[in-house]
Structures are given as structure tokens and as C-alpha cells.
Amino acid sequence: MRRILVVGAGQSGLQLAIGLLAEDYDVTLVDPRGPEEIETGRVMSTQCLFGPALRRERRHGLSFWDDRAPAITGVGVRVARPDGDPEPEVDWVGRLEEPAQSVDQRLKLAAWLRVFVQGGGRFLRHRVSVEDLATVGRDYELVVVAAGRGELARIFPRDERRSPFRAPQRSLSLAYVTGAEAHPAGGVLSRTAVPGAGEVFSLPTLSPVGPCQAVMVEAVPGGPLDRIPGAGASGEEILAGILDVLRHHAPWEYERFAEARPADSGATLSGGYAPTVREPVAHLRGGNVVLGMADSVVANDPITAQGANMASLCAEVYRRAIVDHGRRPFDETFMRSAFAAYWHHARQVTAWSRVMLSGPPHVWELYRLAERHRPTADRFADSFSDPGGLIDWFLHPERAMEYVDSVRCATGSSHLPIS
Amino acid sequence: MRRILVVGAGQSGLQLAIGLLAEDYDVTLVDPRGPEEIETGRVMSTQCLFGPALRRERRHGLSFWDDRAPAITGVGVRVARPDGDPEPEVDWVGRLEEPAQSVDQRLKLAAWLRVFVQGGGRFLRHRVSVEDLATVGRDYELVVVAAGRGELARIFPRDERRSPFRAPQRSLSLAYVTGAEAHPAGGVLSRTAVPGAGEVFSLPTLSPVGPCQAVMVEAVPGGPLDRIPGAGASGEEILAGILDVLRHHAPWEYERFAEARPADSGATLSGGYAPTVREPVAHLRGGNVVLGMADSVVANDPITAQGANMASLCAEVYRRAIVDHGRRPFDETFMRSAFAAYWHHARQVTAWSRVMLSGPPHVWELYRLAERHRPTADRFADSFSDPGGLIDWFLHPERAMEYVDSVRCATGSSHLPIS
16 A cells, blocks of 8 residues: 555545545544534635635535535625715626535534545644654655645745745634524625725635534735735634724625624634745655645635635546556656646636736726626636637637627617616 | 915926915925935936926026926827737827926026025925924925925824725836937827726927936836836946837837937836825924825826916915915815815816726726717817816726717718717
8 A cells, every 4th residue: 555645634634635545545644633623713715715626525425514514505796886886887797507505614624624534644743844744755755735824834935936926815714603684685696896905705604503604804914805814813803803994895794794693712813924935846855756746836816715615626636647657756747747637627727816906997898798788797606617619709818809799780789788 | 574484396286386385475385305306316207397387496496497398298198018019009189288298396496496595495404203293394384295295294184085096006117218209290108008008108209418207117016017126226227228128019119219228327216105195283292284286195106297287286285275375374275165166176187097097898888989089189278287187088987988989970971880
């Protein structure tokens, strides 16, 4: 049995570890937190999983919440007018072909970690240092680092050409709450763009206290939305800050969340990071090489809600690459090739995230078109399941304008007012 | 003769001091730098002055550079496509009804300071502290603080309601250069918007070495344009950073500036500030009250090129308020009333600057319209002379869309392709 070390028990690390265990690999998983600490800890993200990622979990017997997690059946887009106008400029909901689902990672990762251990996996509760990787790493045929965007990710050199950002482009504030009302259209991943200032997201989620709502503010640093207390603030203070932003910039969301309370004592999170793409291979002191995974090497802004989906995809791509590699050595060539297979998909999301962060003119025009043309709204929604198709109509202004023209011609422009 | 102290020898302070001297006030002007230090120091801004401000200077005999300063006859707007495409998405030049003009403030302020002293003004070369203001201030009937956005401005309490920004929204890098080519359309204040990432500006300027070009990058902090070295960098390093940004994001400007060299040893500047509106009156220890002026109380981002114009307007409004006030005491009521008269205009620029910083959907639509409709392009250009009219068609999405529709109807939409 080939010995593999996976560093980090998040969506990607656990999914890979469990997947390799099922293929009879000798898998060790190391993470500073065990199941109880994960369960009683702080929320980690909003993790809306779309069709392909959910099907992947079902195939691998990892989907335990289908009967309890609220179904997310659409993606809502609103564009705020300046200065807190009570009505948005754009307001529509695109339907998802397959429902999406959000399960608090405290539930999911704790359960998966138990599955891993019960399935014969070796779990070490330890915070891995770079020094550890250089020494302990030699006992394994392959070391995969799935440690998120933290300190350990820095062992992978930043890919300057693919990393235009040097500072966070959004300050993030997140709360899981009870006492909020559902979106008027039901189970909706709701997006409000406040041009130049950021975004507000909300979605129904299954948390440890049961179904609830999650709300996240993405604020341009120093801008009008960036008024939410961060480090050191209590959950109540963070939620109060979020509600204050909603009241002034997304009143349609404030209406839903006015009575919200934090779902539990760890139900809020705040922070920020510069979107960064890294080299997939790190050379450690002593000659050991390790492979980076998911967020540790491709960290996009959460603006496209793809983080957990890409983590799931990366686990799938790496698992296949490892299995297909047979008994050959897991050398740097293997690692670069495994990452290349992942990057083939991830780069689409990186490109999409950059477009969404910058909000170029053609995106607003597409949003306006979608309000009057349901297939465009639905196509946008389904892009969250399959971002690969966005290159054809959404990412670049030429293609976008060609698409807008083609829709207008096909439907007769008199039915599609231009403003 | 009423004794008035003006703190700060910039566009607004000097213009007010000279103006009051001409009205027989006993004026003291205090600034840490004398004429020689200003002349041999570092550039301070890009100061493009439009028609009304230039006419004001001519009326007051302060316009010494009309025969040498390059005439700026238009405002150019380009919108970059993503990823450094060699052609912009939008590209037009609106004509200015009255030419604009940019004179390096090192020339202008040094000359004006000499005019002030030769005209009988008392100039103190001193860096004023808050403590100074509280004590020395009592010897004057009115103290006006025109000290720019620096430390001293903090005596004026931040107006939270009018100050949505808590951090700089742009990192600014500026160079006056020789060896650059003119804009293809001649004397043009040229603007390139790189959606989500910032702006590039260029304009012809009269500097101490003669006519030259100024180029400025406004980079969203941490974003793709924010790669220019700042504090501690040499002029050559700052210019090299600016050119690198131009090459990748505004190649049409790079073509013009590829061979540029810093115009002199103080020809570059970098920095950034959070746009801030402050209360116009500061209460100092001991009971003294002072009046804030121009940038010290209304600091907008330079994205609308209005700083020097608003400084000029503020000097005019305050001079009139002081003269019209006759022999009555310059109490807090007077100060608030003088500021209110200024804010009546300044708020339009504050609103415009916020719109330009955020780049909402309707602005891109107006830019696209202007490319096919010259009166719209010209109207935009003339807004730099008179921003007050922007409220009717530019600032808010409803008015903007009404305007777009009205133009399309009036001209026949077949002549105005929508994309």
C-alpha cells in the first residue's frame, strides 16, 4: 500500500483522503483540530455546493444531509442604486437546473473526519509546520498540502503572472443566523452588487442548529460597505455591522434579516485575503517536494461562490491522477501534471472571479439583459454549476456584446427595452 | 483693518490671501515653505484648471502663464478591455467650450507668494501646529486653515454622514515627464478607465522646464495597477512603475510615454488618502474657533480633476463671504454660513467623485453613448468646467437612462448601435 500524507482536513483534504482510502491507499491525515473541535468551533465559509460537487459526494457516499439541507433552486441577482435607494436597479432570479445545497462545514467536516477514521484512516491531531513537512514528509511517498490559504500555503511560490492582486480586494464578514426570512423566491443564493463598493450574499444553509440563513458582506476595503467590526468583535457586533450595511445598501436584504440573531456562539467570521495563484510544487529543505491542493495553491475571492466546489473538483482530479499513476513514483512531473489537470478548470474560475471583482461594463449589460430574458438568467445561474461555459458569453466584452446582440436579434428588440 | 490669518500657501490659501489683501485686509499667511523651497521642491498635484477657475485668476491678475501653458481643448475617455487588449473598448474626445490649462504648482505658488509679499502681505515661514493655532490664533479676527489634507486638517471633525470611505480608494502615482508624445487629438486631458482596477490620466502641463506631459495612475489598492513603488522610491523607479502599468493596461498611453524621462528631480509623487468631508469649524483649546478651507475640509479623490478648481472656488466664495460680512464678528455662525455656500457647489463634486470611484453600470452606458453622439461627449467634457449640471444626466441611473433614451429617440436609434 502506497503511503500518502494529506495535510489539512477541509473539503478537499478530507474528500481526497477518504477517496484514496476507498482505493486501498495507506492514508494519513493531519490537522490541528479533531471532530469535536470542528463541531464546536467557528464557521469557516459559506460553501454553497452546486450540482457536480453534490453528485460527486453522493457517488462517494459522503452526502448525509440531503433530507435536511434546504434546496437552493436559483441564483438571484440584484444591483443596488447609489445612496441606498429602496429599490434595486436590477432584480431577477435564474433557475438552477440541479438544486444546490449549503451544509455548514462544521457539520460536514466533523462527520467526514469520523468516516475517515472509521474507514481505517490514520488521523493525527497536530498543527503541521514547514519543518515538519521537510522531515516527516520523507516517510510518505506523496505529501499533499490542503491546508487552505494560511501560513503553510506560503511554501508554494506565488505565481506572479497569474496573481495580479497584492492585497485583499474585499473585506469579508459572514454570519449564520436564525430569525431571518426566506428570499421571496424561496431557496435562492442571493447576490446584491453595490457597484464599486462590494456585494451582499445570502443563502439558506444547514447549520448545527438546523436550517438557517447565512449572510455575507464583501466590502471593497475602506469603502462604504467596509464598516463591519473585525478581529476582536463579538458575534453580535459583527452581525450588527452586517445589518447596518444591509440597511443602508441592500434594504431588500435588510427586510429579511432585520430580526436575525447569530445561530450559535461561533456563527460569525470576518477577514480577507488577496486572491493568489501559486506554483503547485514546493521544494523543502532536504529535497522533499510536496503537492499543493485547492485553496492552498489557487485562492480565488469568494465572490463566485466556487471555493468549496473547486476544492471538491481538485480532490476528484488529484484522486484520479494518483490512482491512474499506478506504482510509478510521485515525482515533481507527476505533481505538475496533476495540478495542470486541475488548473484547466480552476483558471476559468480565477478568470470569472477577476471579472466579478472588477465589474466591467459588459457584466452590467448582461445583468440588464437577463432581467428581460429568462434563458440568460438561467444560463447565468447554471454557470455556478459549470463555470467553464462562461468564456463563451460572459467573461470578455466582445463575446458578451455578441451574445447580447444575438439575443436581441433572435427575440426582436422591441420586446427587450434597452434600458 | 481686520486682521486675518491664512494657514497654508496652496491654491486656495494664496488666492484668498491675495484677494483679501486687494480688499485692504491685514493678511498674514503662514506656510512651512517659502518661494524658493516651493520652486525647488516636489510636484504637488496635476492641477488641471478649467474655464471658470482660469477666468477667476485672470480677473484677479494672477494668470501669468497664458502664453506658455499648453491649451487643453478636450477631455478624452477610454475604457480598457480586460487583460491588456491593445485596443480600448471605448475611445472618444469631448471638446471643451473654454480651454483648460495646467501649470505646475511649483511655478504658480512660488509666483503667487511673491505677489502676496510684494503687495504688502505678511508671510511667516513656519509649520503651524495645533498648539500654535490655539494661542497665536487669538491675535487674529479670523483664522482660515487651508493646509491641505495633512495633519492639521484633523482638527476638523470628520463628517461621518458625508464620509463613506475609511481608507484610500486609489493609490496615486504621478510623474511630470519630458520625451512623451502628445495625445493624437492634441491638448487633451486623457482618461483611461481600467474597470475595477483604476484609472490612468495624462495631460499637457507647464512645468519649470517648460511644456511637458504629466501622467498619473490611480490604482485600486492591492489591485493589478497597484504595482508602482511608493515611499522611498526614486523618480526613475516611480516612472518605471507607471510605464509598466501603462504597458499592460493602457498600451495606447504607453505608446506616447515609452521614451519619457522625469522632467526634473522633483517631478514624481506617490501617495493616497481616504476621501473625507469634515465639519468646517474647529474648536481649539482655549475657546478659539477656526474655519477650514478647500481640501482641509472637503478632500475628494483626484479622479474628477477638480481639486485645484474647487480650491479656487472656495477661495472666491470665502473672500466674498468675508468682504460681505463687513465689520461684524467672524463667529461660528459666519463660518458655517461661508462653508455652506462652498458646500453647495462642493457636494456636487463629492457626489461625482464617488460615482467615478465606483463606476456604476450607467456610467459605462453613457460612455458608450458618447462615442456615437458627439454632443454627449462634449457635455461630459464641459462638466469638468461646471460639475453642477451632472445631477441632471450623469450621477444617478434613472436620469442617465432617461437621458440615453431621449438621445436615442431624438437621433433615431438606427444611427446609434446599442453595443
